[in-house]
Amino acid sequence: MTNVLMILSGVDHWTGADGTTLPAGYWPEEFAVPHRTMTEAGFNVDLASTVVGHPTPDPDGLSxxxxxxxxxxxxxxxDDHSDILGNPTPLSDVRAADYDATLLVGGHGPMEDLxxxxxxxxxxxDFDAAGKIIAPLCxxxxxxxSANKPGGRWLFEGKTLTGFTNEEEEKHGSAEFAPWLVENALRARGAKIQSIRAWGVNVVEDGKMISGQNPxxxxxxxxxxxxxxxxQ
Structure with missing residues (x-):
């Protein structure tokens, strides 16, 4: 059986540039849709997080x-999957050898912890060294x-990928609050960003990296x- 690990933020807030916080977490659609799609395809899907216990969905994504x-x-x-969401594997215990791929769920939470x-x-x-798929979303x-080579160079320098764009952050109304923007940070570390219009469906593949732009x-x-x- 194919085994996929979904990684979710474990925080319930996002700290802004001014030091204040807003409710945050993982984005519900980005858990629900991939999880349902992959399990219906017959894959085994496990969850991991930085928190022990139930990760927090961003309340905005539930309305x-x-x-x-x-x-x-x-x-x-x-709600229907509260059993598995209530007991994610701690990231510290994850072994890449147990999985064929990992999917990083978005939301503003990953900016706070992941x-x-x-x-x-x-x-x-470990996933990269084993040649396994890494699939970050939004x-x-x-x-x-968080991933660096010995000496401090970014592990994914030169990779072509996508993610939530500056334009989308601005249209969402959160760019001014943000301490940094995902697109800017990725570019600064050496990523080649390939994006399309705001809210358009966009998936970018570069070797074992498969990324999605937005919810x-x-x-x-x-x-x-x-x-x-x-x-494969």
């Missing part, structure tokens, strides 16, 4: 105001910033991941 008409659907999916977490960096390094690429790309990213793993 029609924040996530559109499907917000309640994602809320129901999370971007700086040493266990996140170790896990990504703000999930923030987690990539609207959740299904397409999961489907590309499925097709790639089945072809």
């Amino acid at each position: 029609t105001e924040g996530a559109g008409p499907r917000g309640p659907e994602f809320a129901a999916y999370i 971007a700086h977490d040493p266990d996140m960096g170790r896990v990504l390094g 703000h999930g690429p923030a987690g990539l910033l 609207q790309s959740s299904a397409a990213l999961a489907e590309k991941l499925i097709d790639t793993l089945k072809a």
Whole structure:
């Protein structure tokens, strides 16, 4: 059986440039859609997080105001899967050898914890060294910033990928609050960003890196991941 690890932020807040905080966490659509798509394809999907216990979904992603008409659907999916969400594997215990791929779920939470977490960096390094697929989605690429080579150079320098764009952050109304923007940070570390119009479906593949631009790309990213793993 194909085994995929989904990694979720473990925080319930996001610290802004001014030091204040806003409720945050993982983005519900980016868990619900890929998880459902991959399990329906017959994959085993495990969860990992920086928190012991139930990771926090971003409340904006559970409402029609924040996530559109499907917000309640994602809320129901999370409720229906509270058993697995309530017991994610600690990142410190993750072994890349147990999985064929990992998917980094977005939301503003990863900017708070995954971007700086040493266990996140170790896990990504292990997946990369083993030649396994790494699939960050939306703000999930923030987690990539935690992975460095000996000496401090970024592990993914030169990679072509996508993620939540500066334009999307501005249109979402959160750019001014943000302490840094994902697109800017990735470019500064040496990533080649390939994006399209705001909210457009966009999946970018570069070797074993498969990335999705935004929540609207959740299904397409999961489907590309499925097709790639089945072809191996």
